[in-house]
Amino acid sequence: MSRESKSSKRERACEICRRMGELYPDAESALSFRDPFELVICVLLSAQTTDAAVNRVTPELFRRWPDPQSMAAADPEEVGEVIRTIGFWRAKSRHCVEAAQMIVSDFGGEVPGTMEELCQLPGVGRKTANIVLNKAFGVVDGIAVDTHVYRLATRFGLTRAKTPLDAEKDLLDIIPRELWGPVNEEWIHFGRDVCTARAPKCVGCPMADICPSAGRPDRYTKRKQ
Structure with a gap:
């Protein structure tokens, strides 16, 4: 398989963000806090x-x-x-x-x-x-890469980084700054609802056509088997 160009990866990343926004237009933190x-x-x-x-x-x-x-x-x-x-x-x-x-x-x-x-x-x-x-x-200075975001970024083929910190650098490089804000919350929801660690629901997944890992076991699913 030929290596994906940066421009193509950027287009996919933007489309992923667009679809996430449609799926979770009002994504909020599940944590309860007042200040x-x-x-x-x-x-x-x-x-x-x-x-x-x-x-x-x-x-x-x-x-x-x-x-x-x-x-x-x-x-x-x-x-x-x-x-x-x-x-x-x-x-x-x-x-x-x-x-x-x-x-x-x-x-x-x-x-x-x-x-x-x-x-x-x-x-x-x-x-x-x-x-x-x-x-x-209300300051967007990066993307919070937790376990869900790291897993999705890897499965989407947006990073090959070995750590969440390095994965954030890759995401910041290919996702336009104006799209950084909602990534964490939207991807967390998607990671819990669809692209879970144990059993990603690739069949019917709204990202399947632009996800290189769709239908293929990866290091997350393999280690759970």
Whole structure:
């Protein structure tokens, strides 16, 4: 098979984004949050954990520590007791407290609004920062590449990157900037509804005609068999 040109890949990427927009015109985050601080904590907690699991622990978490000031003074062990039903809760409880402490000490108690500053917070990487910038500040500075976006980008043949961080670089290179904003939420929905890790529904998939992986097992499905 001949190698796809960059222009052709860009056209496919744009068409994928167009179809995603038609499928999910009102895609919203499944995480429940009320302000930028809660969003930071929710996304931090969501790593390798379902949004539903996060939503089950955050009402009590934010009842006890509703803002950076109160969480900065919290005992990580007490925070851990509240969130212990989610994955990696020990590290996440520590990151919650440390991130709150930095928000208070370095940013005047307000969640910072730049990629560089957000990535300074313990437990916060580009994925989390992209989501916070987009959802809390209306700033689109990249594409949040989580497991769903990474899987879809690979299956769509838009990246061969070995890590989500490198996959984001590939996506930013071929998807026009004006289309970056809704990619994360729309692709997450599609990854949950259609292009799942265990059993992608290739038959009848609205992307099948422009997806090089349609109907073919890949590293995601193979490792589940």
